Amino acid sequence: MNEKFEKVVMIGLGYIGLPTAALMASKKFNVLGVDINQSVVDTINDGLIHIVEPDLSGIVKDVVTKKTLRASTQPDFADVFMIAVPTPFKEGFQPDISYVEKATRAVIPFLKDGNLFIIESTSPVGTTKKMTEIIFSERPELKDKIYISYCPERVLPGKVIYELEHNDRVIGGINPESAAITREFYRKIVSSNLYLTNSQTAEMCKLVENSSRDVSIAFANELSMICEQANINVWELIELANKHPRVNILTPGTGVGGHCIAVDPWFIVADYPKEAKLIRSAREINSYKTLWVIERVKNAILTFVATHKRTPKVAFMGLAFKPNIDDLRESPAIQVVEAIQTAKMDATFLVVEPNLYTARETHYLNVDLVDYNEAYAAADIVVFLVGHKEFLDLAQNENQLELDFCGIRK
Numbered sequence: 001m002n003e004k005f006e007k008v009v010m011i012g013l014g015y016i017g018l019p020t021a022a023l024m025a026s027k028k029f030n031v032l033g034v035d036i037n038q039s040v041v042d043t044i045n046d047g048l049i050h051i052v053e054p055d056l057s058g059i060v061k062d063v064v065t066k067k068t069l070r071a072s073t074q075p076d077f078a079d080v081f082m083i084a085v086p087t088p089f090k091e092g093f094q095p096d097i098s099y100v101e102k103a104t105r106a107v108i109p110f111l112k113d114g115n116l117f118i119i120e121s122t123s124p125v126g127t128t129k130k131m132t133e134i135i136f137s138e139r140p141e142l143k144d145k146i147y148i149s150y151c152p153e154r155v156l157p158g159k160v161i162y163e164l165e166h167n168d169r170v171i172g173g174i175n176p177e178s179a180a181i182t183r184e185f186y187r188k189i190v191s192s193n194l195y196l197t198n199s200q201t202a203e204m205c206k207l208v209e210n211s212s213r214d215v216s217i218a219f220a221n222e223l224s225m226i227c228e229q230a231n232i233n234v235w236e237l238i239e240l241a242n243k244h245p246r247v248n249i250l251t252p253g254t255g256v257g258g259h260c261i262a263v264d265p266w267f268i269v270a271d272y273p274k275e276a277k278l279i280r281s282a283r284e285i286n287s288y289k290t291l292w293v294i295e296r297v298k299n300a301i302l303t304f305v306a307t308h309k310r311t312p313k314v315a316f317m318g319l320a321f322k323p324n325i326d327d328l329r330e331s332p333a334i335q336v337v338e339a340i341q342t343a344k345m346d347a348t349f350l351v352v353e354p355n356l357y358t359a360r361e362t363h364y365l366n367v368d369l370v371d372y373n374e375a376y377a378a379a380d381i382v383v384f385l386v387g388h389k390e391f392l393d394l395a396q397n398e399n400q401l402e403l404d405f406c407g408i409r410k
């Protein structure tokens with residue numbers, strides 16, 4: 001069925017690479033998943049998963065049992081090579097494409113005539129061309145013999161399996177032939193629309209999508225800070241404003257986290273610093289919102305101590321970067337908890353994250369997690385940092401002070 005693209009190597013088996021590899025394996029591709037992390041490889045080869053993503057564990061177990069998915073630390077020869085490794089930023093918010101480069105260099109010895117090489121990692125404009133140059137400088141005989149494209153991922157953590165198949169995709173080829181072959185490949189996996197363009201436009205498209213979200217969230221976050229000054233309930237305000245048929249204000253929060261929206265706009269700012277004024281401001285507003293939250297929590301603790309003459313128990317409700325997931329990357333909630341802990345205030349802390357068994361497994365925070373019901377019952381001050389569904393049912397206790405930064409009580 002998949003003769004032309006029968007064997008696929010997926011480099012990077014994280015939140016994007018593993019579900020994509022598993023989905024392809026479920027569609028009878030012969031998939032080799034490659035990760036530099038040996039424990040990730042071992043976990044997958046045991047038919048288990050190392051991330052929380054609904055519906056993923058069953059598929060991985062099935063395809064590993066059927067041997068259509070196998071994991072390794074080393075690539076091998078294949079028909080299609082896909083790259084889904086991290087693209088963080090380094091100091092000064094400069095994009096770090098070293099993971100993409102290392103992954104590309106790792107597959108270069110295995111490339112052969114007719115192969116398809118696809119970058120899925122979110123990348124600064126020009127990355128695909130840079131990787132193309134690296135490939136052809138190492139293997140000049142492959143020039144015009146392999147197909148190279150950029151095809152960014154748009155999935156929502158928590159709905160990855162559905163969205164992988166059903167989201168429209170943008171495919172940017174280094175030439176029209178590459179784009180066309182790449183479409184043929186994705187057609188076997190994706191049932192939605194596939195739009196072809198060049199690699200730079202596809203790279204910019206991904207960055208712009210996340211920057212657009214960042215700007216919209218910054219507007220909501222700015223409103224939340226203005227409303228506090230104006231003594232207006234921001235949740236009510238937004239609900240009323242959204243009754244306008246052409247207005248759709250998003251929900252304010254603790255800030256913006258995750259590996260995409262909090263990171264990708266900087267890739268545009270880094271390359272176009274003079275032009276990207278709104279994009280930069282949005283990033284700054286969303287980062288500032290987290291500092292604003294920290295100040296509110298500190299003030300609440302100081303006021304409690306001054307009023308009650310005792311040490312308050314403070315429950316931090318949620319650590320993930322958004323509701324109903326376990327992903328802590330760039331999470332503003334983590335930033336808040338860390339800042340309050342290091343401020344050495346007269347308070348004891350109960351940290352809650354219902355999507356994780358232990359915070360230690362995350363390596364992000366040195367705390368023991370507490371059950372959310374227990375923490376809520378014991379706390380003098382409850383700080384809602386993430387709008388997890390579990391918190392929506394907590395009956396309000398009038399003896400507690402609640403700081404709601406994510407609209408649990410809206």
Ligand SMILES: NC(=O)c1ccc[n+]([C@@H]2O[C@H](COP(=O)([O-])OP(=O)(O)OC[C@H]3O[C@@H](n4cnc5c(N)ncnc54)[C@H](O)[C@@H]3O)[C@@H](O)[C@H]2O)c1
Binds near residue numbers: 011013086
């Ligand atoms: N997570 C999302 O929701 C999402 C959505 C859209 C796009 N993206 C983009 O997709 C890319 C991957 O993101 P992710 O969330 O899957 O990252 P992740 O951190 O969950 O996974 C990346 C994996 O790559 C592995 N890795 C790193 N370098 C490697 C190398 N040289 N060879 C083999 N494996 C290597 C890591 O060990 C890790 O397991 C990033 O560019 C990200 O911006 C992510």
